[in-house]
Amino acid sequence: xxxxxxxxxxxxxxxxxxxxxxxxxxxxxxxxxxxxxxxxxxxxxxxxxxxxxxxxxxxxxxxxxxxxxxxxxxxxxxxxxxxxxxxxxxxxxxxxxxxxxxxxxxxxxxxxxxxxxxxxxxxxxxxxxxxxxxxxxxxxxxxxxxxxxxxxxxxxxxxxxxxxxxxxxxxxxxxxxxxxxxxxxxxxxxxxxxxxxxxxxxxxxxxxxxxxxxxxxxxxxxxxxxxxxxxxxxxxxxxxxxxxxxxxxxxxxxxxxxxxx
Amino acid sequence: xxxxxxxxxxxxxxxxxxxxxxxxxxxxxxxxxxxxxxxxxxxxxxxxxxxxxxxxxxxxxxxxxxxxxxxxxxxxxxxxxxxxxxxxxxxxxxxxxxxxxxxxxxxxxxxxxxxxxxxxxxxxxxxxxxxxxxxxxxxxxxxxxxxxxxxxxxxxxxxxxxxxxxxxxxxxxxxxxxxxxxxxxxxxxxxxxxxxxxxxxxxxxxxxxxxxxxxxxxxxxxxxxxxxx
Numbered sequence: 001x002x003x004x005x006x007x008x009x010x011x012x013x014x015x016x017x018x019x020x021x022x023x024x025x026x027x028x029x030x031x032x033x034x035x036x037x038x039x040x041x042x043x044x045x046x047x048x049x050x051x052x053x054x055x056x057x058x059x060x061x062x063x064x065x066x067x068x069x070x071x072x073x074x075x076x077x078x079x080x081x082x083x084x085x086x087x088x089x090x091x092x093x094x095x096x097x098x099x100x101x102x103x104x105x106x107x108x109x110x111x112x113x114x115x116x117x118x119x120x121x122x123x124x125x126x127x128x129x130x131x132x133x134x135x136x137x138x139x140x141x142x143x144x145x146x147x148x149x150x151x152x153x154x155x156x157x158x159x160x161x162x163x164x165x166x167x168x169x170x171x172x173x174x175x176x177x178x179x180x181x182x183x184x185x186x187x188x189x190x191x192x193x194x195x196x197x198x199x200x201x202x203x204x205x206x207x208x209x210x211x212x213x214x215x216x217x218x219x220x221x222x223x224x225x226x227x228x229x230x231x232x233x234x235x236x237x238x239x240x241x242x243x244x245x246x247x248x249x250x251x252x253x254x255x256x257x258x259x260x261x
Numbered sequence: 262x263x264x265x266x267x268x269x270x271x272x273x274x275x276x277x278x279x280x281x282x283x284x285x286x287x288x289x290x291x292x293x294x295x296x297x298x299x300x301x302x303x304x305x306x307x308x309x310x311x312x313x314x315x316x317x318x319x320x321x322x323x324x325x326x327x328x329x330x331x332x333x334x335x336x337x338x339x340x341x342x343x344x345x346x347x348x349x350x351x352x353x354x355x356x357x358x359x360x361x362x363x364x365x366x367x368x369x370x371x372x373x374x375x376x377x378x379x380x381x382x383x384x385x386x387x388x389x390x391x392x393x394x395x396x397x398x399x400x401x402x403x404x405x406x407x408x409x410x411x412x413x414x415x416x417x418x419x420x421x422x423x424x425x426x427x428x429x430x431x432x433x434x435x436x437x438x439x440x441x442x443x444x445x446x447x448x449x450x451x452x453x454x455x456x457x458x459x460x461x462x463x464x465x466x467x468x469x470x471x472x473x474x475x476x477x478x479x480x481x482x483x484x485x486x487x488x489x490x
Binding site: 029033034036038039040042044068070074080123124125127130132134148151159190193203204205209210212213216222223226227229230231235238244247248255 | 440
């Protein structure tokens, strides 16, 4: 990803009290509360950045506050965790009174990268890795509490940490925040996490299989054949039919036969 | 199940349905969590976990990317976990599990459509609110968020409540047994779930250089664990 030309230098940012940070952080957890096909995350961005805008000259009743809030509530799209990067940067830019035209350009430029980096790192790698670890723990006989703890603790260290880092990086870099997206962990992370998913997922599959239908050889062989045959089919027709739809049809068919006979 | 018995699942469905997209996306709505919690509500967390693990294998294949439509696993796993963990001990395990998985997949599918409907409704609300948003009305911004969050909670709660009420009798009918042996159900359930996981792993490996070797190492380690146990 090439870094866009800096629109303004990231000088020493204006101060924001810890209470405003805390409020903005909590609000980002609900940034998708009104997600819609018209403005996407727009109103959510306005909602999250609002505590910072109260510091503008004139306060919440001032003209600067209202104009800034209107600007920030317009169309915006990003990954819901990486959006904190934009919120930190936009809060700083608004408080530094960056001209509206530059702000608009900045918002437009940020939409694509914040979405694609987040989707690739979180949805396609971090979440499957945590799921695979939880499934392996289940297959190895961990208690329900332990499985939940492993999954939720691990996932949310990444989740909440990413949101916190996003605020910090966005606020620190201001409108030069695109550089933060170029950081090595974000570029290389998906590759390493992908290997981790392959390793843990690979470990989990045979252990889950062995525990699925008991020790008898015939059912075990049958389950392996079904998994490999349908799995190969799903890989070959990737994107056209998902596994859950095939399962729904097959299991509903079995259930129907069972009920009707 | 009576209305009073369904109520805890209705609330759980609302909370976990909310987690899928709106708040706080901490992934408590993942099947392995949601079904286990619902199972614990029904007094059998272990059965909830078993169902959750199987549905999690299906969910691995689906990416919750932006505006795409995907199954809503949170409220659906509450329905499945409640039905399987709450099934009578006299009923055979495998058909009960199959019935609960069918119920989960059906509700997840309907849930995906309900999220699409809610997003369109949110769009109508946002369009109506545009004049106030353009004036920088902070009350309107907060109201949009609050109404959206509340609607999503109600959506998840209704889905769980109606799902359990409608599908519990059907699930009991299937679970009551029939001519199909338990082994056939288990082979079908696990075979299909593992197939979905294989497909999901393939997509991830394709996008990560060298990951095929890590998968091979994982498979060898997994087989080693099975042999040693």
